[in-house]
Amino acid sequence: TSLHIVGLTLGITVCLLIGLFVKYELSFDAYESKxxxxxxxxxxxxxxxxxxxxxxxxxxxxxxxxxxxxxxxxxxxxxxxxxxxxxxxxxxxxxxxxxxxxxxxxxxxxxxxxxxxxxxxxxxxxxxxxxxxxxxxxxxxxxxxxxxxxxxxxxxxxxxxxxxxxxxxxxxxxxxxxxxxxxxxxxxxxxxxxxxxxxxxxxxxxxxxxxxxxxxxxxxxxxxxxxxxxxxxxxxxxxxxxxxxxxxxxxHFNSKYAGGGELVKAINTQWLWFFGAVGFAVLILACINFVNLSTAQSLTRAKEVGVRKSIGAGRFQLIRQFLSEALMLVLFAAVLSIFISKLALPYINDLTGKQITFDIVNSRGIMISLLAGIFFTAVLAGIYPAWIITRFQPASVLKSGSVNTNQRTPLLRKGLVVTQFSISVCLLIGLLLIGKQMNYMAP
Known part of the structure; x- marks a missing residue:
């Protein structure tokens, strides 16, 4: 459970901070009444x-x-x-x-x-x-x-x-x-x-x-x-x-016009969307990590599932249970992420020269986006492990104490691991390139 929470918290925190940055950039001049x-x-x-x-x-x-x-x-x-x-x-x-x-x-x-x-x-x-x-x-x-x-x-x-x-x-x-x-x-x-x-x-x-x-x-x-x-x-x-x-x-989004000077600085929207994609990719990594940990721990839940099925629990009832557990973990991780993000924002603003704010209570858009993100993350991270665990046959589990998973399950898990490492490598390469470019542009 600790590994689940740590992984989800890091993923949600990074995604949340990047999302706040993108939202801030997209809001430029939108407050003007005319x-x-x-x-x-x-x-x-x-x-x-x-x-x-x-x-x-x-x-x-x-x-x-x-x-x-x-x-x-x-x-x-x-x-x-x-x-x-x-x-x-x-x-x-x-x-x-x-x-x-x-x-x-x-x-x-x-x-x-x-x-x-x-x-x-x-x-x-x-x-x-x-x-x-x-x-x-x-x-x-x-x-x-x-x-x-x-x-x-x-x-x-x-x-x-x-x-x-x-x-x-x-x-x-x-x-x-x-x-x-x-x-x-x-x-x-x-x-x-x-x-x-x-x-x-x-x-x-x-x-x-x-x-x-x-x-x-x-x-x-x-x-x-x-x-x-x-x-x-x-x-x-x-x-x-x-x-x-x-x-x-x-x-703010058109860097074609030269000579903006200190007062007028445009942002390259391609970099902005790339940055947003990085935040989403980090969240996907956290979800994949959650899936891999959950499926690896499925053996410890096999007998529980066997007993519950033998006393009449239906498969979809069990899926709802495991999805509810995933949702509770994601909610707890989200609360930690909100706390960490609020602590980190002042340092990020000092570093970037921005005035990014995070006000959940007075921002309906942030509240809706956060709730939708929590639900999406819980479903994405919990649906596959719940589906796998509830496929165990109660008779074989209670008799032998072991489970026979579908032949495709190990293949899918390996595919998820490969995907996880591939995304990580791409992110590292991208960050290195961005760092080199910033060093090159620095006076």
Whole structure:
């Protein structure tokens, strides 16, 4: 029984943790109330027929869209500076990551929770900042942050106008603070008028309810690029720029668009599904181990089965008994797995930089998935041993104390062992390859 529980606990724990990771990745940007109607505009540079895809757009594009393309619910733009040096006082100077410049419309496109201050007003005025709670704590400790100032890139005095909730981990945009725009190109670190210079930021549009990107939108975007970029004299004859309209729900899962930078990182979905398959394979290994242990121990249950059959117990009644026992073992292993997973998650989050949570009580999806997984594991692990054990003939078992199993049983057990080792070898090879690839990619 101890071996059964240990094997199942390890298998369920690994499968559960990987499942939580996959669920977390698949949930990116899904919490946004306007996610289904929000799109990112991507730039496609075409040179001699060769296409280069970029997430960033020219700085003046959003303002021109507002003028030229009617019928959009909202338009916003973001810009990520190349560097952000913050100085709070002479002794407190540091580089701040995940700084993003944006306009007030950003607060309407994305679900930003304002804690205090007027974030809309702050983003309308130049040289204003909207800090997340975590950043405000980092900058000013327990002092009131509204109205405080700091120096930005050794040249600009920035006033804090509002505080917002920290962005959740499962968003492709998670800035530590929002800075308002200004016409000063030194402050922006990009051209405010030139369409040939991408801004390091993105342009987002929100369509009205019940609409999809259509020919009118595409024609409007083409007209803007033709006027301000493609028809310019300095633009080569064999070069032009196009626009691709990408759903917000696709941003985190499409690594085609280069230049995402520190704020916009896409994940390769093939690796995500491979990782999920690894978790399922580990659970299958645990089930195979359970089957092999149960069938190997079937001799110790043979006389019990013989006695129960001789006093009238039916085969399916016995199968239900053994499946119930398997279910109890799986339930106990699942409880241990939940406990271990909750202990392991903080370390996994620190290691991966994620914010994976495991809340069974308040997540109906996790609860249903866990119960379904327990039932599936119990049936998968218990049905074959129960079927084999209940096939014993009571007369021969009680008379000789031995059992005659079907000739196929040893063959199937050997097949399960071969399958178990094959999956283990494949997993080890895969992990070694992933480790080598990560070492190669590391700076």
């Amino acid at each position: 996610a289904a109607r929000t799109y990112r505009l991507n730039t496609v540079w075409v040179d001699f027929g060769k296409k280069e895809f970029h997430f960033s757009t020219p700085f003046p594009l959003a303002d021109q869209i507002r003028k030229d393309i009617p019928g959009l619910e909202n338009v916003t733009k973001t810009h990520s500076p190349f560097q952000s040096i913050i100085q709070i006082d002479p002794d407190k100077r540091f580089k701040q990551d995940h700084v993003m410049m944006t306009d007030p419309e950003f607060l309407d496109v994305f679900d930003v929770k304002i804690v205090k201050g007027n974030a809309y007003e702050a983003l309308r005025k130049p040289y204003q900042a909207v800090l997340t709670e975590e950043t405000a704590k980092k900058f000013f400790g327990n002092e009131e942050p509204i109205g405080k100032t700091f120096t930005y890139n050794d040249s600009f005095n920035i006033t804090v106008g509002s505080i917002i909730k920290n962005f959740p981990g499962n968003t492709h945009l998670a800035p530590s603070m929002l800075l308002s725009f200004s016409d000063n190109e030194k402050y922006l670190m990009t051209s405010t008028k030139h369409y040939g210079s991408v801004s390091g930021g993105s342009t987002f549009i929100v369509l009205p309810k019940g609409t999809k990107p259509g020919a009118g939108l595409n024609a409007g975007l083409k007209s803007i690029y033709d006027r301000f970029l493609n028809n310019q004299k300095w633009m080569g004859k064999d070069s032009h720029v196009e626009t691709e309209i990408q759903p917000l729900s696709d941003v």
